Amino acid sequence: MEEEPNDAQSPTPKKRTLENAEPPDRISDLPDVLLHHIFSFLDTRYAVQSSVLSSRFDYLWGSMLHLRFFSNTNTNTTLEKLIHKVLILREKYHIKSLHIHSDNDDDVPHVYSWILAAIRRNVREIDICMATRAAIDLPHFLFTCDSLTVLKLGLGTMGEDFPPLLLPDWVELPNVKFLQFTRVSIDECFAVQLIGSCPSLETLIIVDSELTFEEEFEIVSRKLVHLGVQCRFPMYQRDVSEFKVRLATPNLKVFRWEDYMVREFVWLEPANVDRVEFGLVMDEDGRMALDSAEEYKKMQARHMFKLLEAVSNVNSLTLYGCYHLVTFDPSSASDYLSLQFHNLKYLKLETWLSADCLLATFYMLKICPNIKTLSLHILEDDCLEPSHRCWDEKLSPSLHLGKCWEAGSSKLCISHHLKVVEIHGVHGCMIELMLIEILLKGAKVLEKVVISTYEEKPSDREKGLAEFRKKLRALPRASSTVTFVFTEE
Template identity: 90%
Template sequence: MEAPTPKKSAIENAEPPDRISDLPDALLHHIFSFLDTRYAVQSSVLSSRFDFLWGSMLHLRFFSNTPNTTSLEKLIHKVLSLRDKYHIKSLHIHSDNDDDVPHVYYWILAAIRRNVREIDICMATRAAIHLPQFLFTCDSLTVLKLGLGTMGEDFPPVLFPDWVDLPNVKLLQFTRVSIDECFAFQLIRSCPSLETLIIVDSELSFEEEFEIVSRKLVHLGVQCRFPIYQRDVSEFKVRLVTPNLKVFRWEDYMVREFVWSEPAKLDQVEFGLVMDEEGRMDLDCAKECKQMQARHMLKLLEAVSNVNSLTLYGCYHLVTFDPSSASEYLSLQYHNLKYLKLETWLSADCLLATLYMLKICPNVKTLSLHRLEDDCLEPNHRCWDEKLSPSQHLEKCREAGSSKLCISHHLKVVEIHGVRGCMIELMLLEILLKGAMVLEKVVICTSEEKSSDGDKGLADFHKKLRALPRASSTVTFVFKEE
């Protein structure tokens, strides 16, 4: 064999080029923006190229879920103290260490002095935090996210200063906090540019009325976790003055009445009942409370009847859709609705509710059903299959289907998630296949929790499904496993 030349040998033994170090600063900053800042600081040991690159980063992220440690506090102080010449676009600090709370004041002050635009601070604390005045009078701020409490504990209140002025804030998000009347009057009204308001896992602790006045608000999402059945809630109201609202998501115990001062032309609506910490839903609450919940739900349905996309979850037990008393529900009409998503247990009442929802949505094109797990219900409310179903319930469902209450002349796609191969599922599909004239696709997603017969039962279910009569000659079936 021919011996390698010195030049060829040198090429073969040369180290591969360091292409990462050759990247421009802007691209490296973008890569580091997705990582914990501690890793960006540690990159300085790789080569001289990274020695001070982290010092000019525009996006800082600090995360710690280890209690009784001071490493995060020291790291943040060091990084912020060495950035006097550089601005900060975003500061994210998430810590489960209660000892970090006293340092929040300094961190916010240091970020604001560097013209920060986005602040996202999440601290696990049980005590109320007095947020500094300069945070709520910052002209450069466009995004403010605060998470203060701990799941399973009473959430701390958000304490605002006497004067609030955030002219450029477009997004507000609060997680695990207690919201009172001052939140609306002192904060929301002081953000004239507000477009997105998100309240997650929080408590609305107000006496009678909670008012949201925001002319530019486009996206509103609220998720309340605290049950208040024990209070006198008959006068609780949520008043919305949001004429430009497009996306509305609300999840609570349906004990508040919604009042829309200026109806908005909504594109997307999601609302329903919240579950408790064990994933169960209180279906055995007092009769008066259940009637109040149903009344509030129907009033909300009326207010959003012009929506394009509607999602309902955990609402089916509130109203019994009975053909003999359906006139008040059928007066609702969703002529603009194209997408309908329902989370359901597929009991007899849920199936009837589904049929009536399709009746009042004559132009819907896509129906997506997501079957909830029976474990979240009390035993006397759980789903029934062909072995447990009373014959009168079966007849009730068949009557609803034969009366063509569910026909939609525009329905093209049906998705059912969590299928177990039960008779109630087959009955629903039979009704849909008979009534949907232009149906094109049926997607069946089977659940891990299958019927008692397992794969054999699902195979029999698929066979029966394909044999069902159908009004559309172009329908195809797609089977998936979830």
């Protein structure tokens, strides 16, 4: 018997047409403004190459408002021809931002013409980063551009002497709100000629640079809100005892400074900062803060206390690798016994598990009675001398543990507002258990303790961490609502 066709299984001509039709090109149907936004996150060369995908993209890249070009020594190509063509073929269109990052020395001679072309098109943001050993002759009109609101310059090569930031005699940037400099050498003229010529400046960032001023570095800016400085290289063979940073920034809210703490900070006006991040830069082996000469460490401790006193009204405080200096020199510490952070709600400390660091931790908690969140980031202490180490019980003298326990349990009054404790980089050792036990006993309203360990850890430490968690849950606590959260970094 002949089997009748099943209409339910046999597709109709209309269904077959729909099944065989190509899926719609939804990307090509997007409006220009949305495609421009997508392209703004890509290297512009990829946006140009998109023209081969569809006629819709033939000249779309020519009207892009944000241009990004990236090159490095591995590509064996320069950006000269690409940037030249892109800028020439879009003569009629304005540019909002121009980003050029290159590690190729062959690109350096063309920076002048690229900046000129961008300024002629009313550019608002310029981000130029050229890894070169020589000073770049930046065009004078870059520093007198009315349309510019953001200027970022990176000029040097890591591990080399940074080129100086050469400024013209006349600087006037009335609308610049954001300045950032990376890998440059900055002297006194920088503050006088540049910062003073930016009346609208709100953010100043200096990264991986060297401040080469001889005695004083003054920052005067009435509208400055965010100041971040990261000085990675020390000034050898100089008398650093007289170095001072003078700040006249009445509206400053975020203050971030990281260097060798050889500078004294002088606030010419009251500091009403909301967030402070301060750090001590280490040498490559991490020994500067612990193995420096006593006179040098005394100077660092003195500068540390003076800074803390100036910003004692902050709401958030972060200290990197330096706060242990508060216990180094008892004679200088006695001058600041009245130091208190009554408004502080968030405290972050980057620390080793040495005796000095633990004592400093308890000291900081004592002078911060109203904090709600404490975040401790434990550093690997391979760079420390055995006598400084505490995480390894075999190397840690019992005297250190006893001294820390006494300071933490009997003399310390933990904040009655502390609700969250975060401890990152936990090894699972006795000194960490002792630290947590002191916090649990003193914090009466504590709600959460976050314990974070490294994802990659030796097999023998894995067993120790399991035992550590077991002991942790058995510790006595003042708060009945504490929960433990274990995570891996």
